[in-house]
Amino acid sequence: MTLPRQVIRPGNPSLDASRRANLPFSPAVRGGDFVFLSGIAAIDPATGEPVHGTVAAETRQILRRLDQLLQAAGSSLANVVKVNVLIYSMLDNMNSVYREFFPTDSPARTVCGAKLIGGHKVEIECVALASATGLHPSADRLPRNVIQPANPKLNVSRNANLPHSPGIWTGDYIFLSGMGPVDPLTGGRNLGPIAEQIRQTLRNMAHMLESAGSGLDRIVKMTVVLADAGDYDEMNRVWREFFPMDPPARTTCALQLSNGNGVEIECIALAGKRPS
Amino acid sequence: MRSVISAPVPGLDLRREYGHHQSPAIRAGGLIFCSGMVAINPETGEREHGTVTSEAQRIFENLKLLLESAGSSLERIVQVHAMIYDRIEYDVLNRVYRRYVPNAPPARTVMSVQIEAGFKVMLDVIVAA
Numbered sequence: 001m002t003l004p005r006q007v008i009r010p011g012n013p014s015l016d017a018s019r020r021a022n023l024p025f026s027p028a029v030r031g032g033d034f035v036f037l038s039g040i041a042a043i044d045p046a047t048g049e050p051v052h053g054t055v056a057a058e059t060r061q062i063l064r065r066l067d068q069l070l071q072a073a074g075s076s077l078a079n080v081v082k083v084n085v086l087i088y089s090m091l092d093n094m095n096s097v098y099r100e101f102f103p104t105d106s107p108a109r110t111v112c113g114a115k116l117i118g119g120h121k122v123e124i125e126c127v128a129l130a131s132a133t134g135l136h137p138s139a140d141r142l143p144r145n146v147i148q149p150a151n152p153k154l155n156v157s158r159n160a161n162l163p164h165s166p167g168i169w170t171g172d173y174i175f176l177s178g179m180g181p182v183d184p185l186t187g188g189r190n191l192g193p194i195a196e197q198i199r200q201t202l203r204n205m206a207h208m209l210e211s212a213g214s215g216l217d218r219i220v221k222m223t224v225v226l227a228d229a230g231d232y233d234e235m236n237r238v239w240r241e242f243f244p245m246d247p248p249a250r251t252t253c254a255l256q257l258s259n260g261n262g263v264e265i266e267c268i269a270l271a272g273k274r275p276s
Numbered sequence: 277m278r279s280v281i282s283a284p285v286p287g288l289d290l291r292r293e294y295g296h297h298q299s300p301a302i303r304a305g306g307l308i309f310c311s312g313m314v315a316i317n318p319e320t321g322e323r324e325h326g327t328v329t330s331e332a333q334r335i336f337e338n339l340k341l342l343l344e345s346a347g348s349s350l351e352r353i354v355q356v357h358a359m360i361y362d363r364i365e366y367d368v369l370n371r372v373y374r375r376y377v378p379n380a381p382p383a384r385t386v387m388s389v390q391i392e393a394g395f396k397v398m399l400d401v402i403v404a405a
Contacts, residue, residue: 033305081278081302082309084400090390099297105280106291109298110312110400112359113390129278129304142306144352144404146380157381163374164384168354170404171306175355178385225387256388258363266385268355 005031010072014045024239025250032172036221039251041120059094079129142171153187213272219248229254284345293321308403331397336376353382357400
């Protein structure tokens with residue numbers, strides 16, 4: 001049985017910043033027990049323009065829209081299980097506003113300081129239960145299996161003896177490790193123009209997922225790390241080639257990368273078939 | 277079902293210790309989502325700044341406490357965002373990391389970010405319950 005994957009496209013344009021700006025990611029994607037939201041930054045609900053304010057003001061604006069988006073997806077703030085906050089400086093904080101939105105039994109949370117795209121001070125993404133009653137009762141102990149690429153040259157962790165697996169399949173989901181522009185013939189790095197690096201990485205990701213019976217069209221959430229925030233537009237151009245319709249939810253930030261990589265991409269995908 | 281996993285020892289309750297508005301972990305849909313873990317003394321809640329090695333060790337020990345209290349374990353981790361203050365310490369992180377997840381390690385992405393209170397390491401994990 002293949003689980004349905006549903007892109008959430010709310011009618012309210014302020015909740016769908018990506019459509020207004022023609023950006024190739026979906027505001028939220030639902031599949032399995034969870035709904036995955038893209039990173040949300042502060043925008044003007046009327047015009048879709050970025051809004052730059054204090055951390056408190058941006059956070060309030062973001063969490064209001066996050067609430068509305070969850071409702072559009074049939075979920076709610078009370079169903080949020082994990083929140084990731086990116087903030088421009090760890091010397092600032094958004095706790096006073098954050099508290100208003102999650103008064104009790106607050107979600108697990110990770111806050112880290114990073115350079116944000118578009119000059120925003122805060123960006124927030126989350127994972128929520130799609131509904132209060134999930135597919136899996138809490139008592140379930142799901143199998144956990146390592147995923148390997150069919151092409152051994154793309155098995156970076158094994159070839160470089162690194163302590164991670166290419167991917168892990170548990171329950172309805174496949175979690176892939178961060179991937180870079182590795183040449184499938186040599187196993188070396190293809191450090192060409194950024195567009196080509198991104199294409200190579202996405203082709204490798206497709207291979208990895210297909211090796212496990214899944215595929216790019218089953219991805220629910222992606223996290224992209226660019227070495228240079230200036231490559232954002234170029235990334236979007238390539239994204240449209242690979243995800244012409246119903247693209248995954250996505251969060252992008254700019255961080256230091258090693259080995260001269262211009263990009264690193266990880267994803268969560270729905271497994272192709274549900275393991276028995 | 278969504279349920280809060282509370283801190284198995286007082287020091288790991290960062291809401292109590294530092295006012296962080298978060299639960300240590302949430303269990304839902306067969307998975308456990310943990311809040312970002314930093315090097316905290318599990319008994320006293322005191323921050324234990326150190327090297328990448330000592331911080332990562334403390335984090336894994338705390339994670340073990342937390343996951344085992346919820347009926348899971350380090351072997352059941354599926355995804356890790358390993359945050360370090362500088363990628364120059366990538367190899368140092370790998371060396372200590374390997375000891376705690378020696379077989380079939382989790383999927384992982386290493387990110388160099390600014391971490392709260394000047395810590396050098398933070399682990400953000402999703403675990404099979």
